[in-house]
Amino acid sequence: MDVLEAIGRIRRGEALPGDLESILSATDGDAEAAFSEARRARDAEFGRRAFLYGFVYFSTHCRNDCAFCYFRRSSGLPRYRKSADEVLSLSASLKDAGVNLVDLTMGEDPVMCADGHREAIGLVRRVKEEVGTAVMASPGAMSEQSFADLAEAGADWFACYQETYDRGLFSRLRLGQSFDHRMDQRAWARKAGMLAEDGIMVGIGESVEGRAESLRMMGGQGCEQIRAMTFIPQEGTPMAGSAPPGFGAELLAIAAMRIMFPDRLIPASLDVEGIAGLRARLDAGANVVTSIVPPRMDLAGVAQHELDIENGNRSVRHVAEMLDEMGMRAATDAEYGAALSRLRSRRGRL
Ligand code: SAM
C-alpha cells in the first residue's frame, strides 16, 4: 500500500482498512514521508512551538503491581514521598525555569489515596494557589466522587493511560486492575470539567494491528492530549527479560497520531530515551516536551528513573537549546493558556 496515499485518505477522513497499519509499519523513505506530513500538520496547527511540562513524581509508593513498572508494589525498593513544602518549592522552581505546566504524579500511594484522595488533592490546590502554574494531576485511578474535588482544587488536566485497548493484554499488564474502571477515569475527569490525557505503550506485546486499534480507540475518546511511549524493561519486574526496545515504532505512532488527530497535544517524553530522543520525537510531530526533571532534587522518572536527570540534561535550559537548534522554541505561558482555551472550547468535538 502506498503510504502517502494512505496518509491522504486518513487526512480527508476517508481511511481504508489497513491505512493506519501501513503508516505504523513504514520504513525508510515511507517513514520519512510520514514524519514530514506529521510535522506539516503540527506546524499548521500549532506553529514551531513546543509546550514544556515539568515532572514532579512526588511519591513512588504504590499499592498496585503493574507487570511493567519499576515501582510496582512487590519490587522491594526504597521509596520516597515528598513533603508538601518540597512539592511547592519543586513546582515553583520548575515554573521559574520556564515550564508551562507541572505534572504532579504519584504511584497509588495509600497515604495520598486515603479519604477520597484528600492529601493528593490538597497538594494540587496548594500548587495552584501558591505557585500559580497550570497543573496536571496523575494520581492513578480514583473513585468518581473525587473528580469534582480535584477539578475544584484547580487541576487543569487529569492524566491516566489505558496502556492498551486490548483487554487481554491489559489484564496481563495491570494485574488485578479493572479495564473499565480505568476507562471511566478520563470520562469522569472531563465530566468534572478537566482536560484529559490518555496514552498507550508501544512494544509491550501488541501486534501492529493491535497498536493501530489502540490508537483508533484512544483517539476516538477525544482526549485533548494523547501519547505513545515505548516500553522500557525494568529490572526486578516480571518483564525484566523482555528484549530491549527499538524506538522506531513509537516514532511512527507519534506521526500517525498527529496525522489522524492534528489538533491534539502529543508529547515527546524525555522519560523514554532521555534527551537523545527529543529531536526524533519532535520531528515525528510531537508538540509537548514532558518529563522535564530538575537535577539535585532526588526526583525519579518513571520508565527511565535516572537517565539524564543528575547531569541536568532533562532541564528546561537544555531542552530550550535543543529546540533552538531545531528552529523551534518554547511556548510562552500566554501561548499555552490560549492553546488550552482552544481545546476547552472544542470540547466534545475533537
Ligand atoms: N501511577 C499512576 C498510573 O499508573 O497511572 C501514574 C504514574 S505511572 C508511573 C505513568 C505511566 O508511566 C504509566 O501509565 C505507563 O504508561 C508509564 N510507564 C510506567 N512504567 C513504564 C515502563 N517501564 N516503560 C514505559 N512506560 C512506563
Ligand code: MD0
Ligand atoms: C512523562 N514520566 O511525561 C512522565 C509520566 C505521567 N503523567 C507522565 C509518564 O513521560
Ligand code: SF4
Ligand atoms: Fe503503580 Fe503507576 Fe507503577 Fe502501576 S504504573 S505500579 S499504578 S506507579
